[in-house]
Amino acid sequence: MTGFASIQSIPAATPIRAVGLSKFYGTQQALSNVGLRIEPGEIVGLVGRNGAGKSTLIRALLGLIEVEAGMSWVLGEAALTMGDDVKARLAYVSQTPTALEWMSVKQMMHFVARLYPRLDRDYVNEELRRAQIPIDRKLSALSPGERQQVELVRALATRPELLVLDEPASALDPAARRDLLRDIVGRAGEGGTTVLFSTHIVSDLERVASRILFLHQGRLILDTPVDDLKECVAQVVVPSHALSESSMVGELHRRILADGAISLVLRRSPAEDWPDFARRAGIRTLGIEDLFVEIAR
Ligand SMILES: Nc1ncnc2c1ncn2[C@@H]1O[C@H](COP(=O)(O)OP(=O)(O)OP(=O)(O)O)[C@@H](O)[C@H]1O
Structure with a gap:
């Protein structure tokens, strides 16, 4: 009984934690001192312009690339030396999946089922049928949208504790995107799955994310x-x-406007008021899309 009580009181491992991540490609800095922590059950959306560093950050968080500084942990383990047991609790879909291209959809799912005993075959069959994926066709012969759907089905079917998706909806049509978002919300709500996904589709973020990370030129400028x-x-x-x-x-x-005035994007904590000069000048609140566009200019 004592043992059970103590097991119950152990906090779940933080799904993702990172401190001071910096990454260079040659002389170009792609990540600059990024630190973050994602808690169990959160749905976190990562946004930023093309080239802002989103894919690099995701890969660095998961230990798929080496970084010049900083460290990250996945489900409590150092990402660069993650063991198979942690890998089995994690599912990642890259922006352009290219693995196992010579296999048919069916062969790939059989292969994955051998690696992941938790793979939900009923879910795979149902989702592939619903998406009308030609399961005997080679992965390399699928359209980009079909390929992305197959990867998402594979990832979701392993019932991961942590789901990391890099631009999961980029090739999906609106109906497939809606299904995906519904699935993500369902998994996080009922199953307690933690989700991190990058996207350019602001409406997707507004519909499902509980938290937003805004990456700009490799810096995490907003985490809210x-x-x-x-x-x-x-x-x-x-x-x-x-x-x-x-x-x-x-x-x-x-940024400096055409008439020489300065446009500022400011952030305050919920407990603080806006500074006097800002209130005098007039506050314009920003939605995610406005923020994106303002910072992108
Ligand atoms: N393998 C690489 N070699 C050199 N530079 C790279 C490499 N991968 C990424 N970069 C550069 O690092 C920066 C960040 O790229 P990254 O792919 O992380 O951005 P992103 O935010 O995911 O972009 P997008 O929204 O277009 O997918 C970019 O300037 C990119 O050109």
Whole structure:
């Protein structure tokens, strides 16, 4: 009984944790000192412009690439030396899946079933039938959308504790995308699966993510619950003489407008008020898409 009680009180391992991740490709810095922590059951959306470093971050978090600085842990284990037991609790779908291309869909699923005893074959059969995937066709002969669906079915069928998806919906049609999002929400809600996914599709984020990570030029400039975004991130436009050149506390982004004024994107904590100068200038709240566009300019 004592043993049972103590097992119950052990906290679940943090699905993802990272400190100080920095990555260079040659002289180009793709990640700059990124730290984060994702808790069990969260659905976290990772956004940022093309080339912002999203895929690099995902690969670094999972220990699929080496980094110049920092470290990450997956389900409590150092990512670079993750054991098979942890790998079996994790499912990852890359942006452009290329593995096992010479196999048919059916052969690939049989192969995966041998590696993952937890693979839910009924789910595989049902989902492949529902998506009308030609299961005798080679993976290399599928359309990009079909290929992406097969990978997602494979990943979801292993009933992972942690699901990491890099641009999972990029090749999917609206119906397939809706099914995927429904599945993700269902898994997180009922099954307690933790989900990290990158996307450019802002409406997908708004529909399913509980938290948003905004990556810009390799830096994690925003990490916030989606519900706090409207309250805590805003744009103000101020005359250039009103600001010093150095960036201020809570400043996420600044740019000079055609008339010389400065557009600032600011962040505050829910407990704080906006600074006086910002309230005087006028606060414009930003949705995810507005924020994306403002920072992308
Ligand atoms: N293998 C590589 N060699 C050199 N540079 C790379 C490599 N992989 C990525 N990069 C560069 O690192 C930066 C980040 O790339 P990454 O693929 O992580 O961005 P991303 O945010 O996923 O982009 P996208 O939204 O277009 O998929 C880019 O400037 C990219 O050109």
